[in-house]
Amino acid sequence: MDDTSIRNGPQADGTGDSAVSRWWFRVATSLVLAYALIVVAVGLAQHHAADVRSMGEMDYCTTDFAISFNIFADYGLGLGASWIRNQIQASTSTVSQAQLRQWAGLAGLDEINVVAEDGRIVVSTDDEVAAVGKLSGASERFMVLTNGVTDSYSEPFRAGAANPDCCRKYLGVPFKDRPGFLQVGYDIRHSSDVFTAVMRGWTYGEKDTGFFFCARREGDDYRVVMDARADALARCPFDENGEIAPRAKAAHAVWTGKRLRADLHFDLDKILAAIPPTPDVNAALKNFTAKTMRLRFGGEECALRACHIGDMMVGTMLSLSANRSVNRTTTALVAVLLLVAFVAFGFLLLRMISSNRKLSAMREAENRRNAEDLTMAHSIQRTALPVIFPPYPRDLKMDVFARMDPARDVGGDFYDFYYVGDNRLALIVADVSGKGVPAAMFMMKAKTLLKSCVMSMSDLADAVAETNARLCEGNEAEMFVTCWVGVLDEDTGELSYVNAGHNAPYVRHQDGTLTPVDAVSGLFLGAMDGVVYKVNKTKLVPGDLLFLYTDGVTEANNVTHEMFGESRLEEVLRGECVCGMRHFNPQPGKLAPPQDVCQFVRSAVDAFAGSASQFDDITMLALRYRGRPEICGTEESATLESMPKISAFAEAKLEEFGCPHDAKSDMLVALDEILTNVCSYSGSPRVSLQIELARDPKAARFTVIDSGSPWNPLEHLDPDITLSADEREIGGLGILMVKKLMDDVSYRFEDGFNKFSFRKVFG
Amino acid sequence: MEIVKTKEGSVLNVVVKGRLETATAPQLDAEVKGLAADVMDMTFDFSELEYVSSAGLRVILMAQKTMSARKGSFKLAGVNATVKKVLDLTGFSPLLTFV
Numbered sequence A: 001m002d003d004t005s006i007r008n009g010p011q012a013d014g015t016g017d018s019a020v021s022r023w024w025f026r027v028a029t030s031l032v033l034a035y036a037l038i039v040v041a042v043g044l045a046q047h048h049a050a051d052v053r054s055m056g057e058m059d060y061c062t063t064d065f066a067i068s069f070n071i072f073a074d075y076g077l078g079l080g081a082s083w084i085r086n087q088i089q090a091s092t093s094t095v096s097q098a099q100l101r102q103w104a105g106l107a108g109l110d111e112i113n114v115v116a117e118d119g120r121i122v123v124s125t126d127d128e129v130a131a132v133g134k135l136s137g138a139s140e141r142f143m144v145l146t147n148g149v150t151d152s153y154s155e156p157f158r159a160g161a162a163n164p165d166c167c168r169k170y171l172g173v174p175f176k177d178r179p180g181f182l183q184v185g186y187d188i189r190h191s192s193d194v195f196t197a198v199m200r201g202w203t204y205g206e207k208d209t210g211f212f213f214c215a216r217r218e219g220d221d222y223r224v225v226m227d228a229r230a231d232a233l234a235r236c237p238f239d240e241n242g243e244i245a246p247r248a249k250a251a252h253a254v255w256t257g258k259r260l261r262a263d264l265h266f267d268l269d270k271i272l273a274a275i276p277p278t279p280d281v282n283a284a285l286k287n288f289t290a291k292t293m294r295l296r297f298g299g300e301e302c303a304l305r306a307c308h309i310g311d312m313m314v315g316t317m318l319s320l321s322a323n324r325s326v327n328r329t330t331t332a333l334v335a336v337l338l339l340v341a342f343v344a345f346g347f348l349l350l351r352m353i354s355s356n357r358k359l360s361a362m363r364e365a366e367n368r369r370n371a372e373d374l375t376m377a378h379s380i381q382r383t384a385l386p387v388i389f390p391p392y393p394r395d396l397k398m399d400v401f402a403r404m405d406p407a408r409d410v411g412g413d414f415y416d417f418y419y420v421g422d423n424r425l426a427l428i429v430a431d432v433s434g435k436g437v438p439a440a441m442f443m444m445k446a447k448t449l450l451k452s453c454v455m456s457m458s459d460l461a462d463a464v465a466e467t468n469a470r471l472c473e474g475n476e477a478e479m480f481v482t483c484w485v486g487v488l489d490e491d492t493g494e495l496s497y498v499n500a501g502h503n504a505p506y507v508r509h510q511d512g513t514l515t516p517v518d519a520v521s522g523l524f525l526g527a528m529d530g531v532v533y534k535v536n537k538t539k540l541v542p543g544d545l546l547f548l549y550t551d552g553v554t555e556a557n558n559v560t561h562e563m564f565g566e567s568r569l570e571e572v573l574r575g576e577c578v579c580g581m582r583h584f585n586p587q588p589g590k591l592a593p594p595q596d597v598c599q600f601v602r603s604a605v606d607a608f609a610g611s612a613s614q615f616d617d618i619t620m621l622a623l624r625y626r627g628r629p630e631i632c633g634t635e636e637s638a639t640l641e642s643m644p645k646i647s648a649f650a651e652a653k654l655e656e657f658g659c660p661h662d663a664k665s666d667m668l669v670a671l672d673e674i675l676t677n678v679c680s681y682s683g684s685p686r687v688s689l690q691i692e693l694a695r696d697p698k699a700a701r702f703t704v705i706d707s708g709s710p711w712n713p714l715e716h717l718d719p720d721i722t723l724s725a726d727e728r729e730i731g732g733l734g735i736l737m738v739k740k741l742m743d744d745v746s747y748r749f750e751d752g753f754n755k756f757s758f759r760k761v762f763g
Numbered sequence B: 001m002e003i004v005k006t007k008e009g010s011v012l013n014v015v016v017k018g019r020l021e022t023a024t025a026p027q028l029d030a031e032v033k034g035l036a037a038d039v040m041d042m043t044f045d046f047s048e049l050e051y052v053s054s055a056g057l058r059v060i061l062m063a064q065k066t067m068s069a070r071k072g073s074f075k076l077a078g079v080n081a082t083v084k085k086v087l088d089l090t091g092f093s094p095l096l097t098f099v
Helices: A002-090 A097-107 A127-132 A137-147 A192-199 A244-257 A279-286 A320-354 A357-384 A436-456 A460-472 A565-574 A594-609 A640-656 A661-682 A733-741 B025-033 B054-069 B081-089
Strands: A111-115 A121-124 A167-174 A181-187 A210-218 A221-223 A293-297 A300-309 A312-319 A398-405 A413-419 A424-432 A481-489 A494-500 A506-508 A514-516 A536-539 A545-549 A618-625 A630-637 A686-694 A699-706 A744-750 A753-761 B002-008 B011-020 B041-045 B049-052 B073-077
Touching (some): A002 A167, A097 A121, A137 A167, A436 A481, A460 A494, A514 A565, A640 A661, A640 A686, A661 A686, A661 A699, A661 B054, A661 B081, B041 B054
Parallel strands (some): B011 B041
Antiparallel strands (some): A111 A181, A293 A300, A424 A481, A481 A494, A545 A618, B002 B011
């Protein structure tokens, strides 16, 4: 027996180990299946989910606004009523109408009634009310104030019975030293400051995809209250605070840009932000029900949610199509969270299953599939990182490349880059503690959160702090992530960055010298909530290369457990000899593409490590900053006679720039074709040429701009160039030539102008 | 653009210098339209031509059609690489005779 148990001991341990590893394989399988399912489901449900979420939020926000407004109005009226009650209680004589009117003026109230306990009006600021002499209709409900318990009562804004134009809200408070109560009234037309205060900082729609509006009921219609005075926006008081007005202006711009004919104005006398009464919206408002509704507005799919405050209708309007794209990151986050839940469930399930010995045979079969599964997990993770290079082939200002080589099949490193504005590119490299599946799951979460925060928050430090806070939530595995997040302004080269405990990147200048970007901003993410991060800044000049990496590069070991280290990395980047090889040796006057730089570093690490195996993920991101291309232009009348002038201008610029003769001829031929089209057929009185000249690689882009009717030459079919001479027509050949001679052609109709661009690379 | 014509009997040699583009093509076009009736063999000498745009191709095509209508011959001489590229990519080369 003893012998058997001794023999069985290690065997049992071995089984335990393999059971553990099988669990992990199971988890990996779950990960793959769950993610695949979720990706498909999310893909299908994305638009729907984004819309439902948007509309749910609109419901909430609109109701929230109405409630907030009523609470605010109640609060203001309560303060006014208390003050007047104190005045009345303190006065020794009977209060006169004149005295009451004076207090009403001071408190900004429209009506004050002193009511006896039997509902009789003792004194009122309003002659008509005084003439009636008694509370009536809805006001009878105020009698609740005589029960000795209720200390205030209010009614919502309501149109007056006598005067429907006057929409008033009443609040009452009982006297403390005598029977009866005090009733104060306030007209909505005065509530601009209340609206202002409630609306401060309150607009709807991420990235200005929607806006707040108000309309006033007039008869059966909702007529938008609108005062088209040009200074309406300028007089808006929260303009200076940088809150509502700029966003409102932005919404204005976005919406008119999409030709929604939506317009937004503030008129403080009448209170409101408004959309013009187009038939679409008016009809929608008329048929308005309690739910958020969809409508088509100027060809765009929109959602509308509104509610009444007195005779006003306030609400939110959101462009669903514009919002969908904004919501995509959030949906992705939901997908990741679902994935985590799914995997946790799967893990639990598998624990139960694994106790069943009958399944051991199946597990063995699965062991064989393990490698395959992890490879799949790897590829899924890879697809979560941007892998198409160059990602922005038309961008002359920069070129970016990144690679992540995981140590185990699924890594904890990641990189990311995306535009956060027209000319601002966010760059991220991060390293999650640990490796394998848990690290990968945490990585997905961190990457998604970071993107959603960086995209939605204007301040980089806030975005990182928010990511940190959200990563700290429920981080029971105590995982953390170091990251470097930068935002590059492509026009100026200004680089704002937050370094949360990550390796300092380098800037390699054109002369081969290096500058570490080494300011630290704060603790790594996920460790402690409430960390404050600092944004640091540096500036890239054209020709600079920004190199981001993770410690897998510098901590790569060789067989004698020596580390690659920062000094070797610096040598490689400077272009010095490392491990007997010169890895980074671009031709004189040429700058190595970012992809090559990453490859140089990787091969230097490989040469150093020799036969030692890679134990950590190796991630690199390199960005070559080329800077804003030189731009110049000319404008002439759009006639065949002025073409030689434009052509001569272009030729001079190309020669000055050192454009080779053949490329120059091709550019001039293409220009001749496009100008001929514009001058002969566009009907535009003027034509202008914009020239962008970029270095590294040397390239020129011509953009021909005219104000003629929209015409996209690229939409037309190419002529048949196989016909015999007699069958040939000459039409369309010019465009065909441009397409074939240039590396890149594009057409857009923008702001009333045809803009035809073509570009040729010759460096 | 400059055009130099040399006529010997029914053989016409037209040297085209500079650029054959929208602004200049009408000049050559006029030459083709006003071609003497006895010309049976025409050559465009492009050895001093920098480049040609589609307006120039139109004239070349017309010259080819004119000469084939009168059962004569039409040739291009001294075509440089830039011009040849344009003729190739527009499918003109197979229709023409190069010398």
